[in-house]
Amino acid sequence: MSLLGFIRKNLTRNKLRLCLNSFAIFIAFLLFGALGAIKNAFESGVEVAAADRLVVVNKISFTQPIPYAHINKIRSVEGVKHVTWANWFGGYYQDPRDQLITFAVDPETYFLVYDDIDVGPGELEAWQNDRQGIVIGEGIARAKGWQVGDRVPISSNIFSKKEDGSSTWEFNISGTFRPKNPQTGSNYALIHYKYFMETQIWGGDWVGYLPLTTKDPALNEPVIKAIDALFANSAAETKTSTEAQFNKAFLEQVGDIGFIIMSVVLSAFFTILLIVGNSMWQSIRERTNEIAVLKTLGFTAKKVFSLILAESFLLAFLGGLLGLLAAWALVRAITPLTQNFLPALVMGKGVFLGGLGFIVVLGFVTGIVPAWQAMKLNTIDALNRR
């Protein structure tokens, strides 16, 4: 029996208590891991935003359109590198519940601005040359089993066709794309803006929003000011922001996901802290006589302190690591089901390391008081208490 073996024996002496404590910690870390992954998935847009990419939207709301004429004016702003434009299509495949996020974009400029997305060279040209072409994220291709060359009907839950009033367009799959950063989602599709505007019932010379890149991220601020100043007091004033700010603002429309999730996680942790801390304290109280005996055998107060604290850490690691492992398995299991709305759902290294940090904190906080009491225990009093 080593010292670690002795700690393990102490920890496992009351199996019911060990099971209940481990289970409580397990649940807390399962929540931490799973909710942490969800939080990151929501916030991945902010994290992966390009430093030199800006987004121009209508100042009233990003749901309001911007005149097409703004594009060339923005191109002429000092410091602007590439400008593209896009419009929400709002797609689904066959069943409105089977959402397929689709944007109508300019095929010539879109991938100049989004140069962190890879499309096969041949596939990009094929798409640019086919007005009915569509490029889809590889996540969609995998989930639906679609291949280049397939013709697929995509419906809009907003727009209708001028031709027959139906809301279903047919597209030829020209290619698939994949982001260079795996944290970026690829669960969307891109169609030709021009084809969409010409065939949809409302038509018009407007766009939804304008992504652009600057020549240098250092120029972001002057470019933002210049663009918004350019359209100040016009019929369609603009609000320009960095892509990160835009994504963050978009998320905040839903609510402060991070705050909500962290509130749940911290509430769970606080509860677990009380339960496990009380249980550890109780466990040590029951062992005062044994601790006194250890001291008479020659265990120093520091050694006793270390043993109790190590027991607390062992308990935290036992439940915590199992909880994180279960969270990882759970996230992996549900990822295919959440591709449409949370494409970047992965339990990354950050969540795991954060979990390890919380395990250490939990072990320390729940063990420090009992360990201190054990260290300070008066041997004579404890032996006489029998």
Add this chain to the structure above:
Amino acid sequence: MSLTHLFDIKNVAKRFTKANETITIFDKLNMHIAAEQFIAIMGPSGSGKTTLLNMLGGVDRPSDGEIIYEGLPVHTLSESALASWRAQNVGFIFQFYNLMSMLSAAQNVELPLLLKKLSKKERKKKIDAALALVNLENRANHKPAELSGGQQQRVAIARAIVSDPKLLLCDEPTGDLDRSTATEVLENLQLLNREFGKTIVMVTHDPAAAEFAKLQLHLDKGEFVEGKQAGSAA
């Protein structure tokens, strides 16, 4: 100080303060304990027997005076130095055995060895030897609850001697045992004193148990009132 003395206790006082009242257990207690001695300390409850034993073992400190062990002023040592000194030199045996219920007999015996840098093989050798000495080698894997009172006390003796200390301090070691079992335990202690040269200080209420010691001392009101050089009862 005589070099043949294992312990020299000089002018030791022990006072407690309870509810603003100072209670004196000893005042200027003097005694010498020779190496390889087997002393039984007897006396009424509250006479200070266990307090003296605890001070000898370094788990309690005198209010005044000196406790010298082989020239080392034990009373001046820090808590951690005292703990290390105990681990090297002292084995404790308690009335209620004080074994760890979740550990087997062998694991209980192993506890003091966890403080020493020994290989697993060396530890096993020492545990086996200690258990063999108390005739419990065939109970090594039994938990305390699976052992009789006498067997548990013999495990406690094995735990006390496994790291080969010179001094064994026994606090009513037979107080919870029937006569025949108590005799077995006392014979074990006698063997350790006689054959292995262990110095034993035993506190007991039981005159029959005291008969196993080489020297009986009677403590009353903080003073040794009489001493008796006893012959072995075995």
